[in-house]
Every structure is written in structure tokens, then in C-alpha cells.
Amino acid sequence: MSLIIAYVGKKGCVMASDKRRIAYFGNNRQALEDELYDGSITTDEELIKRSNELDVPIKITDDADKLRIVGNAIRGEVSTKGSHETKRKRIYGTTNGYQIVELIGSETKSRQAGEKGIILFGNDYAKKQAENLIQKRWKASHSLRLMGDIFEEILSTIAQKTPSIGKDFDVLIQQPNFNPSEAQKHLNITIDADIKVLTKYRQQLAEEMIQKTREIELANKIISEGSVGKVESIDGKMIEVKLNNKTQAFNFNWKPLAGPNDNVIMFKDTDDIKIGDEVVIKDEVLCLKRNSSPLTCNIILCSL
Known part of the structure; x- marks a missing residue:
């Protein structure tokens, strides 16, 4: 689980996120995740050691793009892959408006809107750390650029305490001229179109998987004698x-x-x-x- 910090208000929207992704393999995944997300494990080395002890192979990468510009908004996403479907939680933010969308696969399970605020996506330990640091450092008078710098510094501080957060970060800013009503109209159009792209991608992926399965079946039927x-x-x-x-x-x-x-x-x-x-x-x-x-x-x- 990554950490995404988003500010949405009358100045615009700024989001910051790490780029870490952890893939788990094995049956004791929950035990390892519990220790990781309650702050018991503090370094990458400890995480790897504990994964070996619990016989839960893991793969750690720091190249995930969790933020993206979509229309005149920024989209931040955290996702969890289950045995059958991928659960996604997204925030779309722009000037004077945001929407939080939860999806299973490409099906929308919930959608809520707001006008302004600081929104955190991540595990409870990382979010609590972020909340404390934001209270100490953030001021409404800051520019979006300065907010972005502060958010990146907060991510860096938390990354020293938990391997659930990587040490590479992205920061994106969008500040179109929207009032609250215009913001929600733009977000509705943008999000609907974005989810359609996701649906089309998943359909294409399913077709490719079916084709690949068919190719494997045929390859097993190649005549050798x-x-x-x-x-x-x-x-x-x-x-x-x-x-x-x-x-x-x-x-x-x-x-x-x-x-x-x-x-x-x-x-x-x-x-x-x-x-x-x-x-x-x-x-x-x-x-x-x-x-x-x-x-x-x-x-x-x-x-x-």
C-alpha cells in the first residue's frame, strides 16, 4: 500500500505519491501485511527477512506511476490485487472539487464528491504519520508548489520509518479556473470517460488472456510423432x-x-x-x- 497526499481547494489541486509496489506470494500474506502496516517492520531489510521467515515471497519495485493527469484533473490511485479481481481506490482532484471512486475490476462500487480538503490514501500507520506532519508544516497560505514540496518531504520522512512507502516520489499540480459547480461537471465527464478506458483495457486484456490460453493449448497439440x-x-x-x-x-x-x-x-x-x-x-x-x-x-x- 502506497501513500498519496492530495490537496484540493480554490487554488487548484496538488498530489504527491511514492512509487512503491509490493507483490506478495504465498498463503501467509495477511500476517506479513499486518506487521508491515502497523509499523512493526521499519526497513526494507527487515521486510525481506520477515517475508522469508513467514515463507511469503515478495517482489518490491519503485517504478509505479500512481498519479496521472486526466483532463484538467489529477488522478491518484491505490490498488490491491485479489485472487479474482483488482480493487482500486481513486481520487480525482481539480480546482474547487474532487471525487473519490472505489472500483472492483472496472465496476464502480462507490463514488463521493467534495469541494476542498486534504485527502490521504494509504495504510493506517502511514496516514497517521502523515496527519501529524501535515498539522505541523502545512498552512493554507502556502502556494501549490510549496505544498507539493512539503508533501514530498513528508513522504520522504515516512519512508524512513516504514518500507510500505518507497523513496521515489511524484508530485503533480493542476489549477484550471473552475468554480465548485464547474469542477464537479468536469470531474463527472472526466471520470466517466476514464472508467470507460479502464473497461475497454480490461476487455482487451481478457481477450488477450483467452488467446494466450488457446495458443498454449494448441502448442501442446503440436505433432512430434x-x-x-x-x-x-x-x-x-x-x-x-x-x-x-x-x-x-x-x-x-x-x-x-x-x-x-x-x-x-x-x-x-x-x-x-x-x-x-x-x-x-x-x-x-x-x-x-x-x-x-x-x-x-x-x-x-x-x-x-
Whole structure:
């Protein structure tokens, strides 16, 4: 869990965030997270050591972009990947307005709006630390640029106390000329469009996963031994082979080219070939069964 600090008011919006992401693997994830998020673990080294003790492999990266400019607003997002869906919590902020949106997958579960304030996203320990530091350092009279500098310094201070926060940060500022009503109208349009992009992305991702699964299934059906068909015609180096009723052909992008009993093109290097010769794959080599003369083709042969 990262930490995002956002200010929204009449001057505009400024957000600051770390770039850390921690991926957990294993069944004792909750125990490790509890210790991490209550402040018991204070350094990266302690986190790695404790993950080994609990047999919960982790991967730590500091390249996550949690802030983004969307329209005339800034979007901050924290997310948690479950076994089936990703939970996202987003804040969209602009001058004189913000909205907090919670999503499961790309489905909106809650949406609330506000006009001004300082909003914190993160684990309870990091947020409590941030609240104390903000009370000491922040003033409403500060410029957005100075607020951004202060927020970054606060993130840096907290990162020294907990490995849940990384040591690299992003700060974004937006200050369009919106009154509160205009701000919410802009946010409504911006958020609706942004969620549609997320929905489209997830649909594309699902289609790619289905395609990848299909490719894996087909790869497991590649014929490495056995009969594939018989020679139907001979034209110089080129021959037509009729596939048997258990063989199908694909191109190298896994697009179907021919089904059982269809003809495909192959190439030969021998003159010792006859109509009706059986074509086989022997020791993963395409050849004629009668004399083991090798053949070539630009297709993938798979069983049904």
C-alpha cells in the first residue's frame, strides 16, 4: 500500500505519491501485511527477512506511476490485487472539487464528491504519520508548489520509518479556473470517460488472456510423432498434401489454415516421391514414411 497526499481547494489541486509496489506470494500474506502496516517492520531489510521467515515471497519495485493527469484533473490511485479481481481506490482532484471512486475490476462500487480538503490514501500507520506532519508544516497560505514540496518531504520522512512507502516520489499540480459547480461537471465527464478506458483495457486484456490460453493449448497439440497425411499432387519442388482426419494446420500466428482432410502446401528436396506417399513426423522431423526423405512447410501441424 502506497501513500498519496492530495490537496484540493480554490487554488487548484496538488498530489504527491511514492512509487512503491509490493507483490506478495504465498498463503501467509495477511500476517506479513499486518506487521508491515502497523509499523512493526521499519526497513526494507527487515521486510525481506520477515517475508522469508513467514515463507511469503515478495517482489518490491519503485517504478509505479500512481498519479496521472486526466483532463484538467489529477488522478491518484491505490490498488490491491485479489485472487479474482483488482480493487482500486481513486481520487480525482481539480480546482474547487474532487471525487473519490472505489472500483472492483472496472465496476464502480462507490463514488463521493467534495469541494476542498486534504485527502490521504494509504495504510493506517502511514496516514497517521502523515496527519501529524501535515498539522505541523502545512498552512493554507502556502502556494501549490510549496505544498507539493512539503508533501514530498513528508513522504520522504515516512519512508524512513516504514518500507510500505518507497523513496521515489511524484508530485503533480493542476489549477484550471473552475468554480465548485464547474469542477464537479468536469470531474463527472472526466471520470466517466476514464472508467470507460479502464473497461475497454480490461476487455482487451481478457481477450488477450483467452488467446494466450488457446495458443498454449494448441502448442501442446503440436505433432512430434506420427502420420499427418498423404501426397495428393507434385509440381516441381512443391507438393500438395491432404491432411488426415486427425490433423489441422495453423500459421505462425496461430491462425487456422486447414482442417482435417484439407490440402496444404509442402516442399521437397528429393525426386523419389510418389502420389499417395504417406507424410509423417518422425523424431520431430517432417518426412516421407517410405524413404524418410525430408519435407519442409511454413505451417504448424497439430492434432485435433
